[in-house]
Amino acid sequence: MTPSNIIVIIIALILFLLAFILIKTLLFARKSASNTISFKYGVPRFAQDPQVLAEHLSSVIKIQTISHEDPQEDIKENFETMQALLAKTYPLTHKNLTKELVDGHTMIFTWEGKDASLNPVVFMAHQDVVPADENTLDQWNYPPFSGKIADGFIWGRGTMDIKCQMISVFESVEALLAAKFTPDRTIILTFSHNEEVLGTGATAVVKHLQQKGVRVEAVIDEGGSVYDGIIPGVKGYVATIGISEKGYLSLKFTVQGTGGHSSTPPKETAIGILTRAITRLENNRFPTDVRMVKPMFQGLGSAASPMMQVAFANLWLFGGIITKILSRKGETDATIRTTTAPTLFHSGVKDNVLPSVAEAVVNFRILPGQSIADVCEFIRFVIKDKRVTFEPMDQKAWEASPLSPVDGDAYRHIASVIGEIWPGVAVAPYIMLGGTDSRNFCEISDCVYRFTPMVVTEEDLNRVHGVNERIGIDEFHQMADTIYRVMVRWSQKDL
Numbered sequence: 276m277t278p279s280n281i282i283v284i285i286i287a288l289i290l291f292l293l294a295f296i297l298i299k300t301l302l303f304a305r306k307s308a309s310n311t312i313s314f315k316y317g318v319p320r321f322a323q324d325p326q327v328l329a330e331h332l333s334s335v336i337k338i339q340t341i342s343h344e345d346p347q348e349d350i351k352e353n354f355e356t357m358q359a360l361l362a363k364t365y366p367l368t369h370k371n372l373t374k375e376l377v378d379g380h381t382m383i384f385t386w387e388g389k390d391a392s393l394n395p396v397v398f399m400a401h402q403d404v405v406p407a408d409e410n411t412l413d414q415w416n417y418p419p420f421s422g423k424i425a426d427g428f429i430w431g432r433g434t435m436d437i438k439c440q441m442i443s444v445f446e447s448v449e450a451l452l453a454a455k456f457t458p459d460r461t462i463i464l465t466f467s468h469n470e471e472v473l474g475t476g477a478t479a480v481v482k483h484l485q486q487k488g489v490r491v492e493a494v495i496d497e498g499g500s501v502y503d504g505i506i507p508g509v510k511g512y513v514a515t516i517g518i519s520e521k522g523y524l525s526l527k528f529t530v531q532g533t534g535g536h537s538s539t540p541p542k543e544t545a546i547g548i549l550t551r552a553i554t555r556l557e558n559n560r561f562p563t564d565v566r567m568v569k570p571m572f573q574g575l576g577s578a579a580s581p582m583m584q585v586a587f588a589n590l591w592l593f594g595g596i597i598t599k600i601l602s603r604k605g606e607t608d609a610t611i612r613t614t615t616a617p618t619l620f621h622s623g624v625k626d627n628v629l630p631s632v633a634e635a636v637v638n639f640r641i642l643p644g645q646s647i648a649d650v651c652e653f654i655r656f657v658i659k660d661k662r663v664t665f666e667p668m669d670q671k672a673w674e675a676s677p678l679s680p681v682d683g684d685a686y687r688h689i690a691s692v693i694g695e696i697w698p699g700v701a702v703a704p705y706i707m708l709g710g711t712d713s714r715n716f717c718e719i720s721d722c723v724y725r726f727t728p729m730v731v732t733e734e735d736l737n738r739v740h741g742v743n744e745r746i747g748i749d750e751f752h753q754m755a756d757t758i759y760r761v762m763v764r765w766s767q768k769d770l
């Protein structure tokens with residue numbers, strides 16, 4: 276073969292490769308094309324006055340419904356006061372829906388639909404909030420439980436997480452009842468009182484529904500939002516809907532030592548053995564699975580940079596590079612692997628006494644596709660030391676949630692409403708890194724979506740559980756309007 280022939284063959288191969296990459300990219304982009312359903316509402320538009328809406332949110336922010344790891348510390352009167360206030364603010368809802376309490380203060384409302392043979396839909400949020408850190412009180416523009424309405428915002432703990440969504444659900448039902456609307460299918464509202472700590476409220480709700488033999492058509496709970504400039508390689512607003520969440524596993528590792536005096540130590544001590552095991556875990560991270568973020572970039576379509584589109588359409592070629600880019604930052608690394616985080620370490624009582632035991636807790640967040648059993652097997656393989664035993668901490672273990680579909684009507688209706696409220700915004704599914712109450716519902720529903728309809732900037736991310744939590748008055752109105760529209764769409768027979 277002459278050198279010129281070789282060059283021709285190489286050029287032909289390169290052209291073939293480029294054509295293949297291009298075709299894959301075009302197919303990828305086409306798949307991301309709009310995933311919406313047109314809909315005739317047949318009910319009045321959501322017409323609540325934004326100022327009145329703001330006052331309703333403000334009134335519940337003022338009540339400190341803080342949940343605690345030890346439920347005994349909860350101030351029960353606060354939950355009762357807030358529920359009484361809700362009854363006063365939303366009289367039609369309380370008159371027409373049945374209210375039940377489970378696990379103490381977790382609320383379930385049932386709005387009977389016309390057709391009892393249809394599976395119900397569920398709208399969720401939680402009543403509880405985290406406390407405001409005492410050391411940061413002077414950094415708040417307005418006190419965290421003032422519910423102050425100022426500068427175009429409602430301020431305080433719970434305005435973003437997540438009394439905003441709870442109030443949006445109540446406003447939607449109240450407005451629909453005022454318009455004499457009756458849903459085709461039953462609508463269930465549920466608001467737990469301990470999402471931020473134990474989450475037993477939501478578990479109790481699911482048990483309660485299971486006992487009644489209820490199968491749920493679709494669920495919407497807090498989750499993704501409309502993000503502004505947060506996702507790497509994507510410009511402008513992007514709405515993300517959580518279709519799954521990572522699993523959670525806190526394992527307590529224990530090594531039994533011999534004890535005794537530190538003047539005659541053995542070659543290996545309990546502390547030494549345990550430290551080495553933890554170091555091995557840190558040095559041998561779980562394998563990555565970049566496929567988990569592919570649906571998100573598929574949904575983003577042309578909102579993602581052309582480079583990102585080409586890369587995600589051709590993971591067979593660029594998977595390695597994408598993995599490298601994503602694993603650079605903690606936030607993005609956590610989207611492609613099960614994470615390992617040592618969080619507690621205890622051993623020893625005195626400087627000259629060998630401890631008879633060393634203990635550590637490591638928190639793992641499990642990527643969908645892996646199970647708790649897989650994680651434990653990996654740990655045993657990495658540590659390779661039978662002297663190190665481990666067991667899950669009480670109530671601190673659950674599997675990753677299954678992936679809810681993105682091609683079904685329930686998802687498409689949410690995407691459609693997002694398009695109505697924020698025209699032209701790309702909508703994409705994603706896997707949530709944090710946990711929500713809704714994971715419990717995967718036992719009784721295939722369609723569990725996590726979406727909080729508000730615009731969130733990078734700066735806003737720090738406000739959640741942080742200082743100066745707030746929501747814009749107009750943004751809050753958009754949020755309630757979104758929930759209202761999803762409720763009308765989901766309540767119809769054809770879902």
Ligand SMILES: [Zn+2]
Nearest residue numbers: 436437470497
């Ligand atoms: Zn929350």
